[in-house]
Amino acid sequence: MKFLSEIEFNKWPADRTSTGAILLLIFSLIYLISSNINPLQIQLALMLLSIVLVLVFMNKMNQLVLWSVLLGIFITELTLKYFLKANHHFLLVYMIMLLIIYNKNRNWENFNVNIKWIVVIVLMFSAIQKMVSPAFISGDFFYLMMNTGKFFKLILNFTPDIQEIIASNASQIRELEQTNPNTLKSITLQPVLPNLDIISHLFAWLTIALELVIAMVFIWNPKHRISHFLFIILILGIFFTRLESGFLTLLTICGIWLTESRKFRTLYIILSIGFMGLIITKIGFH
Amino acid sequence: MAKKNGFLLKYSVPLVALLIIAVQLFMVSEHNLTRWKGGGFGMYSEMHFNFNEVIVNNLDMQLDSIKKSDTDIANKVRTLKRIPNTANLKELAQLIASHSLDSTITVQVWRPLLDTKKARYSRELINEFHYVKP
Numbered sequence: 001m002k003f004l005s006e007i008e009f010n011k012w013p014a015d016r017t018s019t020g021a022i023l024l025l026i027f028s029l030i031y032l033i034s035s036n037i038n039p040l041q042i043q044l045a046l047m048l049l050s051i052v053l054v055l056v057f058m059n060k061m062n063q064l065v066l067w068s069v070l071l072g073i074f075i076t077e078l079t080l081k082y083f084l085k086a087n088h089h090f091l092l093v094y095m096i097m098l099l100i101i102y103n104k105n106r107n108w109e110n111f112n113v114n115i116k117w118i119v120v121i122v123l124m125f126s127a128i129q130k131m132v133s134p135a136f137i138s139g140d141f142f143y144l145m146m147n148t149g150k151f152f153k154l155i156l157n158f159t160p161d162i163q164e165i166i167a168s169n170a171s172q173i174r175e176l177e178q179t180n181p182n183t184l185k186s187i188t189l190q191p192v193l194p195n196l197d198i199i200s201h202l203f204a205w206l207t208i209a210l211e212l213v214i215a216m217v218f219i220w221n222p223k224h225r226i227s228h229f230l231f232i233i234l235i236l237g238i239f240f241t242r243l244e245s246g247f248l249t250l251l252t253i254c255g256i257w258l259t260e261s262r263k264f265r266t267l268y269i270i271l272s273i274g275f276m277g278l279i280i281t282k283i284g285f286h
Numbered sequence: 287m288a289k290k291n292g293f294l295l296k297y298s299v300p301l302v303a304l305l306i307i308a309v310q311l312f313m314v315s316e317h318n319l320t321r322w323k324g325g326g327f328g329m330y331s332e333m334h335f336n337f338n339e340v341i342v343n344n345l346d347m348q349l350d351s352i353k354k355s356d357t358d359i360a361n362k363v364r365t366l367k368r369i370p371n372t373a374n375l376k377e378l379a380q381l382i383a384s385h386s387l388d389s390t391i392t393v394q395v396w397r398p399l400l401d402t403k404k405a406r407y408s409r410e411l412i413n414e415f416h417y418v419k420p
Contacts, residue, residue, distance in 0.1 A: 083323045083368050090306065090325035097299050110296055117300040122327050125307050129321050129328030136331045140400035144333060144407070173407065181339060181396040186408035197402035242330070 016265060017108070020256040021099060023272050026054055027249050028070050028092065030279055034286040047280055064103070071096045087122075088247040094118050095250065115257050116222040120215050122251075123234075127211035130204070137208075139200030146196060147189045148173065151241050156192060165190045210234055218258075228264045231255055235271065245275040245284030317371040318413060333398050338367040339409065341394045342378070344387040352385055370395035370413045379417035391417045 029050040037043045054061075074093050078085055095118070102111040130136045145151040149166035156162050172187045179185050193199060214234055217227045235251055238244055252272035259265050278284030294301065303325075310326030313319035320335040321328030340363050342349055353360040362378045379391045394414040400407060 083319065083365070085323070085325075087322075087325060087327050087329050090303070094299050094303055097302075101299070114297065114299055117297065118303060121300060121303050121307070125327040126329070126331070129326060129331040133321060133328070133331045135333055135400075138400075138402070140402055141330070141333060143402045144337075144398065144400055176407070176409075177339060181341060181394070181409040181411070184408065186406050189405045189407050191405060197405075200402060247329075 016256055016259075017102075017111075019265070019269060020253045022054065022058065023249075023256070023269070023276075024095060024099065024253050025058075025066070025070075026051055027246075027253070027272075027276060028074075028096070029054065030276055031092065031246060031286055032070070032073065034279060040282075044280065064100075067096055067100055071100065086246070088244075088250055091118070091122060091247070091250050095253070112222075112257065115254055116218055119222075119251070119254050119258070120218050123211045123215035123218070127208050127215065130208050130211075136204055139197060139202075139204045142200035142203050143191075143196060144189075146192055146200065149192075153243070154240055162192045165192050207237075210237070222258045223260050225261055225264065228255060228259050228261065232264070232267065232271075239275075243278060243284035245278040246286045249275040249279070313369070317369055317373075319369050319371075320367075323368055335367045337398045338370065338412070339396045340366050340378070341396065342382055342386070343392045345382070345385045346387055347385065352382065356381075366393075366395055372413065372415055375413060375415035376417060379415060383417070383419055386419065389419050391419065393417070 030047050033043055033046045033050065037046060071093065074089065074096065078089060078093065098111055098114050102108070135141045142151065147166070147169045149156065149170065156166070169189050172189070176185060176187050211234070214230045217224070217230060221227055235248055239248060249272050252268045252275065255268040256265055256272070259268065275284065279286045306325040307327070310319065310324035313324055314321055314326065314328070321331045322335060340349065345352065349363070353363055359378070359381050362374065362381055366374045366378055375393045375395070379393045383391060392414060395412045396409040397412050398407060399410040
């Protein structure tokens with residue numbers, strides 16, 4: 001009887017199903033360990049051990065048991081902490097479910113179409129939620145994130161002047177939080193860039209437009225190089241805005257499954273390994 | 287019918303995702319759930335809930351100190367920042383009643399309010415509840 005061994009792990013990285021599955025398996029273990037195990041040294045040792053075990057024993061593992069156990073753990077976590085879990089926890093559950101279904105029916109086309117729809121749903125609702133949020137479309141959200149150093153850390157942290165402004169804004173907010181909001185006190189933030197109110201407003205709409213356009217091109221043709229070119233721009237855009245490495249790893253794995261181009265697949269593999277590296281080193285979020 | 291069932295089965299996972307999003311949007315609109323949570327992919331679409339502030343009037347000690355000694359209250363404050371609905375406000379009021387110096391407890395949740403033109407950062411009330419001690 002063949003179960004998940006039908007994803008021929010020994011064929012990776014030539015076969016895109018196996019490549020995506022291997023990377024998703026490694027990500028699942030890293031994510032599970034980094035969100036549940038302490039202290040840091042044990043966490044790191046277990047993560048590295050699990051990567052070695054997956055790479056050495058991947059063809060000998062009973063993958064149905066492995067994926068089912070992982071799905072069971074992730075769904076249990078979701079049930080117990082439904083409103084605490086991040087959105088990519090939900091995405092991870094959907095991706096594992098689709099892999100399990102794929103190995104039951106071996107219908108690659110169905111798997112691929114479902115991955116496409118999951119990506120479209122993620123992008124489409126990400127854009128819709130922003131469009132109906134007054135704090136987002138007004139640019140207020142970007143404005144606050146930029147002025148408190150939560151966005152574009154990789155770029156903004158190079159300038160000592162900006163670092164100083166960010167520290168001063170953060171300290172002002174902390175001081176305000178010590179006062180009762182009923183006193184209706186307010187503070188004046190120092191913008192990290194000139195005309196930041198206009199930039200924030202434009203950036204908000206640019207983000208919505210990019211997410212919507214990519215959702216549309218994926219509906220039109222999820223294999224086309226324009227779709228993947230734009231998808232990679234979005235992934236890199238998110239990366240430079242905020243190190244959401246966990247979410248980004250999952251998007252790149254979806255990209256591996258959706259593209260038919262070797263070049264794009266190679267790029268997605270490199271990016272996903274890089275993002276997982278950021279999770280392990282704690283530079284990025286898990 | 288068989289065709290309909292085939293469709294549901296074929297696209298079961300995206301349909302589950304849409305169902306979860308529908309529940310999340312309902313919770314956002316009816317229960318003030320933060321867009322960041324609940325599987326609706328609304329991360330980064332509004333201020334992070336950690337900027338929300340929970341205020342309880344006239345306590346015998348600071349709310350932060352109470353949270354350190356009482357995990358139930360700490361967890362409820364955590365939930366309230368994510369879901370500032372009336373039910374959670376009332377539950378926190380009941381949990382914290384023994385620390386209140388007044389006969390009526392007022393629990394409020396505030397969020398940041400920005401005026402980007404003037405660079406002003408202030409706070410606005412999301413929801414409040416007045417609980418009369420039994």
